Amino acid sequence: MQLGISDNIKSVVMQLRTFINEVIIPNEVRYLSELQDDRWQSPPVMQTMINQAKKAGLFNLFIESDKHQFTGVEYAHLAELMGRSEIAAEVFNCAAPDTGNMEVLAKFGTDEQRSRYLVPLLQGDIKSGFAMTEPAVASSDASNIMSEARREGDDWVLSGEKSWVSGAGDPRCKFLIVMCQTEAGASPELRQSLLLIPMQSKGVEITRMISVFGYDDAPQGHAQIRFTQVRVPSTSLIGNTGQAFEIAQGRMGSGRIHQCMRSIGAAERALELMVKRSTSRYAFGKPLSELGGNVDVIANSRIEIEMSRLMALKAAWMLDQRGLHAALGEIAQMKVVVPNMALNVIDRAIQMHGGTGVSEDTPLAKMWAAHRAMRLSDGPDEVHREMISRQEIGKFPLTYV
Amino acid sequence: MQLGISDNIKSVVMQLRTFINEVIIPNEVRYLSELQDDRWQSPPVMQTMINQAKKAGLFNLFIESDKHQFTGVEYAHLAELMGRSEIAAEVFNCAAPDTGNMEVLAKFGTDEQRSRYLVPLLQGDIKSGFAMTEPAVASSDASNIMSEARREGDDWVLSGEKSWVSGAGDPRCKFLIVMCQTEAGASPELRQSLLLIPMQSKGVEITRMISVFGYDDAPQGHAQIRFTQVRVPSTSLIGNTGQAFEIAQGRMGSGRIHQCMRSIGAAERALELMVKRSTSRYAFGKPLSELGGNVDVIANSRIEIEMSRLMALKAAWMLDQRGLHAALGEIAQMKVVVPNMALNVIDRAIQMHGGTGVSEDTPLAKMWAAHRAMRLSDGPDEVHREMISRQEIGKFPLTYV
Amino acid sequence: MQLGISDNIKSVVMQLRTFINEVIIPNEVRYLSELQDDRWQSPPVMQTMINQAKKAGLFNLFIESDKHQFTGVEYAHLAELMGRSEIAAEVFNCAAPDTGNMEVLAKFGTDEQRSRYLVPLLQGDIKSGFAMTEPAVASSDASNIMSEARREGDDWVLSGEKSWVSGAGDPRCKFLIVMCQTEAGASPELRQSLLLIPMQSKGVEITRMISVFGYDDAPQGHAQIRFTQVRVPSTSLIGNTGQAFEIAQGRMGSGRIHQCMRSIGAAERALELMVKRSTSRYAFGKPLSELGGNVDVIANSRIEIEMSRLMALKAAWMLDQRGLHAALGEIAQMKVVVPNMALNVIDRAIQMHGGTGVSEDTPLAKMWAAHRAMRLSDGPDEVHREMISRQEIGKFPLTYV
């Protein structure tokens, strides 16, 4: 079980770390300030950084290309670095939900879908969304999904309402992949299909942008979208009818690992800010690092980060070596552990900063909000723990009385 | 140690609960929607509710008047009810920092200060702020405060920078009470004085409004304010020179108790939302209340609220019966316990709501952010625990080796 | 809600505290050492102390007498003091299970039962046991109880097996109150009756003494007892047939409160030991109290004790004022909170003592073991939380879909 930084990625790790520390992090303030001028346009500095990343050969690292080929464990180490800055993943065209959508189109898309949508996505010229969650039902139980597409002649006609469509606020977002019911009579896991819906289609309406702890997460945002009799050609189907769960499951593996590794990077950044604050701020004549239980606060943060990273890397290794089914337990464990760990570390970093920590003066408050949402997105903690528990109980089955 | 609802408040408790449940909570959505139109004006529905509260005799309950007289324990029960809605305390003219400022003016203000500022405050016609924290230093150690007022002839001339001046964003805010150094040579606890500074004074500049997580907390907000050679007449002094800590300490007692009791009301509201969600939302064929550890989640929330309330009521009783000095331990214990308890309960309520919990669709996310800030305002947890510990150690002093 | 130390108990509190600190605690080491000589005899120093307590009028404080009459809240304060020493409650004839048995006999016993068993119990001349739990079933669900008594002529004939019969190892233990099924056909809560079984009855056999962690809890101990065709006269019935649950429920109220208040006294003792150690032991040139997070450890312990005490006193007040049914929620909350709090405080005190803490050199390790068992006796935490949760959910009933 090889979990370390392999020779294959040593140089890209160095290059990426330097790029993030020297290009991206110093531009964070500028990014936020440009965003103030027009919240729903990508700030110009983003495109500038994207151009630099392309030039440096650090684009589309998540997917195999002529120039690079990484195992899941290897890419996990890269994803961690990207997590150090909220805006880094986009710079490298490695941000969700685009990465998952690109993988889906690469694997299941028709030639036309790929030339029309995958190519510009890989160029970073357009963005995309993934619409699964619905406002009216507990979407942790995906069989609850009610949006429906009916076949009318050569078209699909889609109606329904989706929420938490992340990225849909960005004007560069050109299409959505929508999970909707097409096979009402089938067994629950075969009822849903995936349709590719261009944003400008008639009947697609963003009814509102949803906030996360007061943040609009512009310019991407999280949209609630109503689909009213949206008509698309039959070629808009991705894969086969009834194949939505099977296709979407792919995202559950690598997508979750990428997200969690970025969270570990975020936690490392939070710990760094925490320690720096503790050695530079004084009260009662001492640096904060020498007051009360702050040594324990720092030590526990280091310990929790280390353990979580190893767990996420093990999940990546299992997925690489044994496939999704065998890795489900490790992925679920990681999905519970990592966001909670990150929240703990970030929260302690906030506390070390005093009032500054809850304000816009550090990345910490926004980081916290984003990670709090992670305990709910892609399944709440409870669903993952239930699954882990079922695996354990399966080893010593119920004795019926 | 009488902690219950006394006969003296039975009827006002009933009246207040009804007013909050039937008038205020149903108006929360309207309040927020009016606020969207102009974030830095008080929404019209607020004044409407204020008028109703005045008519109902539920105004200025925090302070003794012809019509009512409450002990600290009694008012604590009323404050808890007000905490059920984020906007309730203002309706009853019982919101910080105005209540503390009114108490200070009533007790230490000159006749002129009282007629000019206290009377309209008691009418709810104007608002006020309290400026103590400074951006450049750890303000948990109040001896760090650096803003300074010099005496020039019959005037005070104030220079410095303050942050977290809550309420200063509201156009109705007409003056600030500012803590500043006037006695550089005195011992640390006698260096500071309080000045009453009208907002429209020359040299008072709001340099920015600080956010709490993604919330601007409009229309009150939290201001960062620069004071540049602000000249006010010598009659602007509150109490005597060097008396700032003594006067401000009064707020530390009742003010903190009020705040904590409101937090308990907020936690009760969160628990109510949590339970309602658990019995009305279904996943995997069961209500959430019957899934996983949700019974424990609910039970623990009830337990923690009950214990915290008793602790806060005991602190109020100690303050009533034995005075601030004797009550410091209980107040510190309460100040650590209550915000943390509220955060736990609110966080669990968020989790029970799924994605909805982090959005603007319930009061929970904003409630969480406000309570997270409470672990830092009025002294971070660490400072209070240090004090509690010192009291314990004082019982069995160090054995020197 | 009067929770403090009333005028009625001020003097007895003083007297009791002095007696415990000056007579009992200094005798703890002697008690343990005498016990080493013969583990299953009460050490002579116990009877000496009992005689002193009788002389001082501090005997049987738990029950109303000519000399004293305490409310539940008042006795709760006394019970807390007794909890400071593991051996104190027996000195005052206030130890479980005797207190519960005396209350049962006083209230439901026949004249003969009272003269033969209650009178010597009140004198401290004999001891008793209560046999409910059974080894073969989950006794948290009392309807599982399988021991059975059949009526044969004028006799009851009892067969079955009981475990965790505390006190039965003491040669002074002369009888047991045994819960057993007599009404097989009745509804579950009416199936059980209580029989008074003299220890020397034919067919009563202690099959083993059960340990708690490594402690035998001699000389009382916890017995596993087999009842083989034990024949007692029909006058051995306590109350009526089928009344066992109703009678036993009485113990659930005051008995649990007494136990929890004693635990609070134990936690106070642990905190005292923790603080003394922290100020007298040095490492790396500093007292432990100034190292790492020890200030937080001490402060948190103080906070948790205070909150738990208020909760237990509130439960006592509810029971006094509103009766058992109304107090069930508070009693359940207390039963979850107090043992867990005590475990936390004791565990921290152990940690402050280093290796000494886990040894026999302080009362801490044994105290910990006893409290760990309390999270299981009288219903595990889980059963109490389930009940608390049910009460909350009852306020906002399920919406059926």
Next chain:
Amino acid sequence: MQLGISDNIKSVVMQLRTFINEVIIPNEVRYLSELQDDRWQSPPVMQTMINQAKKAGLFNLFIESDKHQFTGVEYAHLAELMGRSEIAAEVFNCAAPDTGNMEVLAKFGTDEQRSRYLVPLLQGDIKSGFAMTEPAVASSDASNIMSEARREGDDWVLSGEKSWVSGAGDPRCKFLIVMCQTEAGASPELRQSLLLIPMQSKGVEITRMISVFGYDDAPQGHAQIRFTQVRVPSTSLIGNTGQAFEIAQGRMGSGRIHQCMRSIGAAERALELMVKRSTSRYAFGKPLSELGGNVDVIANSRIEIEMSRLMALKAAWMLDQRGLHAALGEIAQMKVVVPNMALNVIDRAIQMHGGTGVSEDTPLAKMWAAHRAMRLSDGPDEVHREMISRQEIGKFPLTYV
């Protein structure tokens, strides 16, 4: 960073697992029962199992031999398996403190010391102890050690008192390695030397055996030993004078890793018992596994075990690849994490068992006591966290003001 089960150990892992599950665990009850007859003699079944282990080639696995050679990571996997049973490590001659003593003698012993003590230790014919901790001082700060050996002619004369000398109660224990001061004038880390003291030396007196939560841990036990003018020849020195810390440090690395890996094995056993109980015990008509939060209890236990194992394996890998100094951080992290994790898992398993869990009917209660002591032995958690924190702070040093 290769952390998995290598090809080199696949077969020994299989063999060892089978031996433990089929030979050792079924003999646990017999071992305990034989021990009841004579607590301070090794039960005969132990020697029987030792003979079987020797025959199976599973003896002395911890140390390189003709037959096997394992990296630290590889042996860590074997140690985990041994941790499944409290009595397994001794069967394979892999128990502390003998393993550490054998390593010390192999590396630093004279030829005479090795032929006289190392050879019979490797045969399992004798046992040994390691005496460092002293009752009078905080031994977490090893510079506090006060036992002293003076040179008199060709002899060392040792005086002092040691506690927690594990293994010294066993009659097979033939010698102790004692840390004592010989170089009073040297700098603190060079003051101590190691002496090999035969148990039967004049002046060696076991003053008592120390219990751990009521357990005597017979037949090894933990001795308090007084050394009164104990005279040994100068050849009893191990290594050089002043070299004690350097030699002892070796134990801090591999010894701690072995201990922690065994704890992980113990936690796995506890989880197994927990799950089996949850599926075989019924209350309120359901298996415990379907009641309340038990799914979370089980899932969290699995997660915590997985993370801790990865952390311990990483520490072993660091020690293998980079040496003790580089691995100190990881070893300290592991030393904090693993015993606390094990305590949590075992405690939950106890809770799942009800009263049975605290009794002698499962290995859980004794397992808990042993792990609680581990949070203090080899340095309390606090000392390790302090060290971890110092490493973090070292990355961003203090800014002096």
